[in-house]
Amino acid sequence: MEEKKQESYHFIEEIVREDLAAGKYEQIHTRFPPEPNGYLHIGHAKSIVLNFGLAEKYGGLTNLRFDDTNPTTEKTEYVESIKNDIRWLGYDWGEREYYTSDYFEQLYEFAERLIKKGKAYVDDSTAEEIAAMKGTPVEPGTPSPYRDRSVEENLDLFRRMRAGEFPDGSKVLRAKIDMASPNMHLRDPLMYRIKHARHHRTGDAWCIYPMYDFAHGQSDSIEHITHSLCTLEFENHRPLYEWFIRELEIYPSRQIEFARLNLDYTVMSKRRLLQLVEEGHVSGWDDPRMPTLSGMRRRGYPPEAIRNFCEHIGVAKRENIIELSLLEHFVRQELNKRAKRLMVVLNPIKLVITNYPEGQTEMMSTVNNPEDESMGEREMPFGKYLYIEREDFMEDPPKKFFRLGPGRHVRLKNAFIVRCDDFVKNEAGEVTEVHVTYFPDSRSGSDTSGIKAKGTLHWVSAAHAVPVEVRLYDRLFSDPNPMGHEGRDFKEFINPNSLEVLPKAMAEPAIREVEDGEYLQFLRKGYFYKDSDSSADHLVFNRTVGLRDAWAKIAARKK
RNA sequence: AGACCCAUGGUGUAAUGGUAGCACUCCGGAUUUUGGUUCCGUCAGUCCAGGUUCGAGUCCUGGUGGGUCUGCCA
Numbered sequence: 001m002e003e004k005k006q007e008s009y010h011f012i013e014e015i016v017r018e019d020l021a022a023g024k025y026e027q028i029h030t031r032f033p034p035e036p037n038g039y040l041h042i043g044h045a046k047s048i049v050l051n052f053g054l055a056e057k058y059g060g061l062t063n064l065r066f067d068d069t070n071p072t073t074e075k076t077e078y079v080e081s082i083k084n085d086i087r088w089l090g091y092d093w094g095e096r097e098y099y100t101s102d103y104f105e106q107l108y109e110f111a112e113r114l115i116k117k118g119k120a121y122v123d124d125s126t127a128e129e130i131a132a133m134k135g136t137p138v139e140p141g142t143p144s145p146y147r148d149r150s151v152e153e154n155l156d157l158f159r160r161m162r163a164g165e166f167p168d169g170s171k172v173l174r175a176k177i178d179m180a181s182p183n184m185h186l187r188d189p190l191m192y193r194i195k196h197a198r199h200h201r202t203g204d205a206w207c208i209y210p211m212y213d214f215a216h217g218q219s220d221s222i223e224h225i226t227h228s229l230c231t232l233e234f235e236n237h238r239p240l241y242e243w244f245i246r247e248l249e250i251y252p253s254r255q256i257e258f259a260r261l262n263l264d265y266t267v268m269s270k271r272r273l274l275q276l277v278e279e280g281h282v283s284g285w286d287d288p289r290m291p292t293l294s295g296m297r298r299r300g301y302p303p304e305a306i307r308n309f310c311e312h313i314g315v316a317k318r319e320n321i322i323e324l325s326l327l328e329h330f331v332r333q334e335l336n337k338r339a340k341r342l343m344v345v346l347n348p349i350k351l352v353i354t355n356y357p358e359g360q361t362e363m364m365s366t367v368n369n370p371e372d373e374s375m376g377e378r379e380m381p382f383g384k385y386l387y388i389e390r391e392d393f394m395e396d397p398p399k400k401f402f403r404l405g406p407g408r409h410v411r412l413k414n415a416f417i418v419r420c421d422d423f424v425k426n427e428a429g430e431v432t433e434v435h436v437t438y439f440p441d442s443r444s445g446s447d448t449s450g451i452k453a454k455g456t457l458h459w460v461s462a463a464h465a466v467p468v469e470v471r472l473y474d475r476l477f478s479d480p481n482p483m484g485h486e487g488r489d490f491k492e493f494i495n496p497n498s499l500e501v502l503p504k505a506m507a508e509p510a511i512r513e514v515e516d517g518e519y520l521q522f523l524r525k526g527y528f529y530k531d532s533d534s535s536a537d538h539l540v541f542n543r544t545v546g547l548r549d550a551w552a553k554i555a556a557r558k559k
Numbered sequence: 560a561g562a563c564c565c566a567u568g569g570u571g572u573a574a575u576g577g578u579a580g581c582a583c584u585c586c587g588g589a590u591u592u593u594g595g596u597u598c599c600g601u602c603a604g605u606c607c608a609g610g611u612u613c614g615a616g617u618c619c620u621g622g623u624g625g626g627u628c629u630g631c632c633a
Contacts, residue, residue: 008573008581035633040618070632127631136629137561173630184629193631212633235564236628257564259626264570270633312582314572316565319626323570326583336596371596402594411592444592456592524593551594553585 007225010315012050012256016058016227027224028060032093033216035067036078036200037272039285040085041292042306042327046261051229052091059428063223066092068101069215071199079200081285089303090392100210100219107210107218108162110248111173111191115154119247120191121147123174127287130172133179134187140180143186147176161194164207175214177243185240189213217241220253228253231260232317261313262321265475266291267356267367267482267490281494282476288531288542289498290477299473300519300529300544305334321481328545332527335544339521340368340375342514343413344541345509346470346525348387350462353418355437356384361463364444366414380508382415385462387506389524392457393434395423400554402455404434411453413523417442458523465506466510468539471531472500511539521547 009017016028019416030051034044062374064086068074086093115119117397123130123146135141149157161171173192181187191214220228234241235257245252262268267276268291270471275288276282285292288299296306309330314323363379388404397405404410404420411417418436440451479485479493515518520528526546534540 008575010572014575033633037633052589067633073632130631133628134629139561141629169631182572187629195631209631211631216633232564233627234633235626236562239563259565318565318572318574320571323584329583332595341593370593400594413592415592417592447592453592455594458593474606493562521593522594524595526595547593547595549594554594 025226031063031225032056033065033067034082037073039292043261043268045306046310063096065098069209071197076200079119120175121149121154121173145180161208177473217460221251224251225253232257258315264321264480265477289473299542301331302334305330331545335527339519341521344522345387345460346505347390348506349390350433351386351388352435353384353438354435364414381461381464383461386459388459409453411456412459413456414444417451417453424467460506460508464509466511467504468507470505470541472543474498
């Protein structure tokens with residue numbers, strides 16, 4: 001018997017399927033509409049995957065549209081980084097790259113149309129007056145004294161606004177809807193404001209700019225977007241979105257809202273991220289600790305992992321905070337398949353093999369990736385003096401410690417089994433050297449020693465070691481929800497130890513051949529990625545994410 | 560205070576009136592020359608109160624809790 005597993009779809013996909021089944025559209029058309037005023041973050045990735053993914057799956061199209069209606073915050077620099085990030089995620093918008101600013105003339109014409117219908121008017125009130133007359137959710141607003149200007153006067157004034165006759169803030173164009181609506185967005189919302197500012201694309205052609213509410217839905221309509229997907233905070237805007245479309249009698253795009261992505265131990269708004277950058281809490285938008293796509297790329301997150309993550313978190317209307325461990329799960333899943341294994345000792349301590357001939361070097365063969373035979377093998381030099389991880393030796397180890405301690409045996413990965421005989425301390429009481437004897441007949445692949453070693457250590461030949469800088473990262477905030485504390489600033493929760501620099505880790509010689517963009521695993525230490533700060537003689541590696549670590553859990557529990 | 564929206568294990572998400580399932584996390588075990596990977600398993604959930612129904616996580620009513628809105632930002 002074949003058990004058919006019922007596929008389930010999220011509510012937006014359900015709507016799309018119903019619309020398609022009902023023949024409402026021949027094909028769906030979505031759009032990803034960033035404002036070019038900052039860098040994309042993982043929250044945008046959810047929207048990108050949703051919009052592009054849906055269209056891809058159902059044979060539709062997705063437009064990339066820059067929502068550039070505010071000339072004072074937007075820059076071409078951001079346009080480029082946004083395009084770069086979308087491409088990196090693996091999506092292609094083809095020729096469909098649009099700008100709301102391309103529609104300024106059309107939007108202006110829409111506005112005149114509403115004025116002529118008596119549905120829009122020019123208001124000379126100040127911003128403060130308009131705010132005061134707006135009322136509150138429980139008290140109706142009061143109509144502006146300019147609300148009943150004639151169509152002719154409104155048209156004349158609006159044209160003169162466009163012509164640049166009036167200074168910033170002196171006049172606005174408002175939709176004439178309902179000053180008593182319980183929905184504040186319907187209390188004569190602003191459509192246009194005067195801004196004598198240079199726009200990054202239209203230059204000085206305009207001095208009036210449409211507001212979001214008078215630009216977004218209309219742009220969707222112009223592009224014949226069938227499903228306009230946005231986040232929950234626009235829910236209250238939907239009646240207005242529909243009002244403009246109805247009054248203008250233009251293509252009826254449909255707005256559907258879903259819950260934005262939140263991750264624990266970080267913040268996810270451009271404003272907050274900008275603050276972290278400007279105040280120097282991080283090195284930039286692409287700091288590897290940032291939840292930006294550029295930060296994650298620099299840290300070594302593969303785009304496939306981010307996509308998988310976005311596809312698995314679901315789409316719903318309920319507020320959520322997703323655990324970072326879920327994202328890390330997808331990162332590890334991807335990296336485990338792909339990362340080239342290397343041996344790098346992060347905190348070195350010297351290991352001396354007392355019975356190994358002085359000056360001798362032999363090559364040890366090791367696989368580049370046990371998960372992928374096609375990645376081949378490489379040779380590692382082995383000698384009398386090695387580096388091992390400081391934490392792999394304990395003078396007085398507890399029971400479950402499978403590593404080195406006086407009298408204990410351990411396997412040096414892809415080499416020999418050694419027994420610890422002795423160790424050397426300095427005046428400060430720190431262990432500086434560990435002395436072992438090796439068993440020549442225990443060589444990997446031809447072990448006839450019969451000795452069992454419970455633990456396996458990574459190592460690097462001291463004579464061939466390449467010093468590198470390693471950067472370890474922890475979560476940016478020490479609180480799972482830094483924004484969730486009323487009356488407290490999110491920056492109070494910044495984790496002061498989110499970056500740890502190890503200036504002199506010791507790597508095997510193969511580290512020199514690591515290419516830019518290559519995914520790595522430093523054996524037993526985690527996944528790593530060459531940082532852009534690297535130069536030929538100074539290599540820097542970011543730890544993308546650690547390995548799951550059963551011992552760390554046991555050790556932590558003991559305390 | 561008013562309108563709109565939301566409520567399922569620790570987290571996220573399914574179940575479209577008919578056996579509450581999946582993933583992550585946690586915990587335990589097997590395998591392992593990475594305390595990794597892989598495999599197996601355990602614990603754990605429908606906000607509350609009524610109602611409709613043979614049957615309610617699902618529908619209705621009322622609560623409670625949370626979110627959004629009172630920007631010439633998007």
